[in-house]
Amino acid sequence: MRTEGLTTAIEGVHDGEGRRIAIIFTRWNDEIISEMRTACLDTLKTQGVTKENIEEIIIPGAFEFPLTCTLAAESEKFDAVIALGCVIRGETPHFDYVAGEAARGITSASLSGNTPVIFGVLTVNTEEQAWQRAARDKDNKGAEFALAALEMAAVTEKLKRV
Template identity: 40%
Template sequence: MLGAEKGKAVQLDGKGLRIGVVQARFNQGITNALAQACVGELQALGVNAEDIVHVTVAGALEVPSALQAMAESERFDALVALGCVIRGETYHFELVCNESAAGVTRVGLDYGLPIANAILTTENLPQAVARQDEKGRDAAQVAVEMARLLSELNPE
């Protein structure tokens, strides 16, 4: 069986992986915390600091374009999308959430590259703060796990 067997923990080994991280600057206090947790967890999983490329973009809608450029470079084993969209009083929240998520998914599928999507979509700031560290770490773990799984499924 590839990946983890049912009921067994996945062994996450980031050694030798190259990971790209795209961070939206909008709601920067939250996204900085997401990035710090993500990069810290990547390093804890064995990804070398020099194998992590971390870039920033204006907001969640710009994240897919940077992910696409990274995917086109063929330099990465996995990518991570970090951002934070907090509901406001207009429909703009739904537009940003839906379009950024669709863009992230499309890049991953178009390039066959795993992308951990940690663009938070919350009702308010306290919800975002409550999730920032855990979701940053989760994104790092997902990126490593999926990079290893896709490598097993598509050996060169």
């Protein structure tokens, strides 16, 4: 917790020691997801999360996130849940339905309990845009989602004690 002036700021840290994290990822766009998953796992381990405290849950696609994230968040087994997926716009309105419902459902899952659920779903227009966000030699979003999960786990823990 930081104190600046007359206020106290609650701030999260990226310390993963003792943290239990669920990573829910899709089979759809599996090559892109695999890159984000690897970066996510590497980052969690670098920050002190042990292999035994990471549970991976594989689902078919992004439309299945709402139920799976809700069940994981409400289980109280995890300090944070990370939803990893990628929805690429196509020629039909399918993208709008899947991306929109995934976002709505993941938000709902996060609000359903006291466990933060990280929206780690790329919603892009092209496969090229997805790779720009998932390539190991660039700014891989999987690592960012891992850090966000640890930070939110710490913030949530602190807020529960206030």
